[in-house]
Amino acid sequence: MLRLKNINTYYGKVHALKNVSLHLAEGEIVTLIGANGAGKTTILNTISGMTPAAAGEVLFCRQPVTALPPDRIVKLGISQVPEGRQVFKPLSVEDNLELGAYLRYRSREGKAAIHKDMGQVFSLFPRLLERRHQLAGTMSGGEQQMLAIGRALMAKPRLLLLDEPSMGLAPLIVQEIFRVLNQLRRENGTTILLVEQNAKAALKLSDRGYVLETGKVILEGPSNELLENVEVKRAYLGKDKKEIWER
DSSP states (O other): OEEEEEEEEEETTEEEEEEEEEEEOTTOEEEEEESTTSSHHHHHHHHTTSSOOSEEEEEETTEEOTTOOHHHHHHHTEEEEOTTOOOOTTSBHHHHHHHHTHHHHHTTOOHHHHHHHHHHHHHHOHHHHHTTTSBGGGSOHHHHHHHHHHHHHTTOOSEEEEEOTTTTOOHHHHHHHHHHHHHIIIIIOOEEEEEOSOHHHHHHHOSEEEEEETTEEEEEEEHHHHHTOHHHHHHHHOGGGHHHHHO
16 A cells, blocks of 8 residues: 655755655554654655655555645545644634544535544544533543544545654553554554554554664564564663563
């Protein structure tokens, strides 16, 4: 479904991604792990068109999308849940979800279909239904994360990009978020590319993983193998924190 070929991305003179290549098959969950600054978020932003690649190619369903603007990429079926959630805090839960379907409204898709999809989001996250008229900025971090995922789903993506969905959340909320991601893959066939500092949980959820270090892919493979790989422990946690991983 998705293939990156020798992607190079810069922030000014900073070479953020260096010949990054990776792929996702339809229906897979793939995780990206690595230390802060390794390039994980930049990969997601490059795929979604937020940070254009300077060289290389991004293919989605065999179609080049490297030079497309973000709205075109969303229309093709790629949605991103950004780091830090970035919900529209002065607006209600329902308004945030409707904004997720903005391009569908512009294409004159029937409102009934959009509201049906909103109902499916509420079935995934019953707490959002309870708070549908509440201002997003007054909700907890976990509820805002649910809303950010729901908003992305309102665009009806085939590929969902998630950037640190567990950041700052209580363990029980993280379990709920990961349960929903697994359900989306199982019931909807949604393909998921997951950036996550909680490497152990992410690898347990995913089929495969890529380990990044200073803008390069240094390891890749099945998640169960990466979980046992000492290089993964070193790259993500650092030598002095190995015991935390093993705990």
